[in-house]
Amino acid sequence: xxxxxxxxxxxxxxxxxxxxxxxxxxxxxxxxxxxxxxxxxxxxxxxxxxxxxxxxxxxxxxxxxxxxxxxxxxxxxxxxxxxxxxxxxxxxxxxxxxxxxxxxxxxxxxxxx
Amino acid sequence: xxxxxxxxxxxxxxxxxxxxxxxxxxxxxxxxxxxxxxxxxxxxxxxxxxxxxxxxxxxxxxxxxxxxxxxxxxxxxxxxxxxxxxxxxxxxxxxxxxxxxxxxxxxxxxxx
Numbered sequence: 001x002x003x004x005x006x007x008x009x010x011x012x013x014x015x016x017x018x019x020x021x022x023x024x025x026x027x028x029x030x031x032x033x034x035x036x037x038x039x040x041x042x043x044x045x046x047x048x049x050x051x052x053x054x055x056x057x058x059x060x061x062x063x064x065x066x067x068x069x070x071x072x073x074x075x076x077x078x079x080x081x082x083x084x085x086x087x088x089x090x091x092x093x094x095x096x097x098x099x100x101x102x103x104x105x106x107x108x109x110x111x112x113x
Numbered sequence: 114x115x116x117x118x119x120x121x122x123x124x125x126x127x128x129x130x131x132x133x134x135x136x137x138x139x140x141x142x143x144x145x146x147x148x149x150x151x152x153x154x155x156x157x158x159x160x161x162x163x164x165x166x167x168x169x170x171x172x173x174x175x176x177x178x179x180x181x182x183x184x185x186x187x188x189x190x191x192x193x194x195x196x197x198x199x200x201x202x203x204x205x206x207x208x209x210x211x212x213x214x215x216x217x218x219x220x221x222x223x224x225x
Contacts, residue, residue, distance in 0.1 A: 030211060042117075042203055042216030043156075088156070092211035098161075098169060099210045103148075105155035 005104050006089055012110040019076040021107040023089030024069075032065055033090045034074050037106070043088060046074075079111045115140045119204050119217035126194060127225050134189045134220050136204030144210045145187040146171065147179065149200040150219075156203070162187055163210065194224045 007022045023032065031050045035043040049056045049065045049072065056063045062075040076083055086106040093102055117138045126132055138145065146161035148171075158171030162181040176198055178190040187206075191198060201221050205214040 033213060035214075040201075040219065040221075042218045043205075043214070044216070045213040048213055090214075100158065100161070100171075101211055101214065103156040105153070 006087070006107040008107060009105070010108045010110070012112060013079060015079060015081055015111050015113050017079055019079050019083070019109055019111075021074045021087050021109070023072045023074070023091075023104060025072075025089075025091045026070065027091075027093055029067075029091045029093065031092055032063075032072050033101070034061075034063060034072075035088045035090060035103075037086045037088065039085070046087075076109075079109075081111050081113050083109060084111045085109060115215065117204055117206055117215050117217040119202075119220050121220060122218065123221050125223040125225065128195055129193050132191050132194060132222075134191075134202060134204075134222070136187045136189065136217060137185050138187075138204075138206040138215065139185065140206060140215065141184065142206035142208055142215070143184070144208065144212075145181070145204065145206045146210075146214075147177070147187070147189045148203045148205065149173065149198075150203060151200050159189070159202075161210065191222075194222075196224050198222065199224045 005024050033048045034046045037043045047058050049063050060077045065072045086108045088106045090101045090103045120135045143164045147159040148156045150156050157173045160179040162168045204217045207214045
């Protein structure tokens with residue numbers, strides 16, 4: 001079953017606005033990752049945040065992690081049309097003794113020009 | 114350029130006709146995996162490999178086989194494809210299973 005649950009499922013905003021997507025999970029994690037997927041293409045790794053980190057930045061991306069609430073958020077500032085994509089969180093968990101990544105179902109982000 | 118290469122990108126075939134989707138990575142990664150992506154179900158892991166000759170089942174392994182004879186290659190085999198295996202398939206590699214994954218561009222399979 002999918003551990004990460006993204007919210008909202010879909011988000012549509014105007015170019016230049018900020019976009020915030022959330023991810024909740026159920027069990028303890030070592031790290032949480034965010035990926036982007038352009039339509040029909042492979043996922044691209046954006047950022048990894050470890051369980052002992054609270055915030056991380058990469059260019060226009062800001063990721064926060066609240067382990068007490070078991071949630072993370074991805075903020076994209078000053079959005080551009082090229083940011084239109086689906087965004088997935090992935091959490092690592094141990095399943096039957098193996099360390100694995102579990103992906104959520106994603107947030108579909110549309111940036112309107 | 115670091116990349117994961119899948120072939121073919123698109124395939125339409127018929128029930129029962131064996132097919133192989135190839136995956137190759139040039140980053141010397143030990144960990145490789147296969148996922149399928151279906152609307153409403155997200156990305157589900159089919160099989161993964163921690164290293165050469167080491168493979169294990171993911172969440173949805175039924176109807177699939179894999180092999181890892183070389184570090185760079187991790188083919189996905191459908192011995193007798195069925196329509197419920199129509200999906201978008203992704204191969205991924207990483208230095209370790211829980212680290213950043215590098216994905217291929219995907220293979221869209223249609224089984225008629």
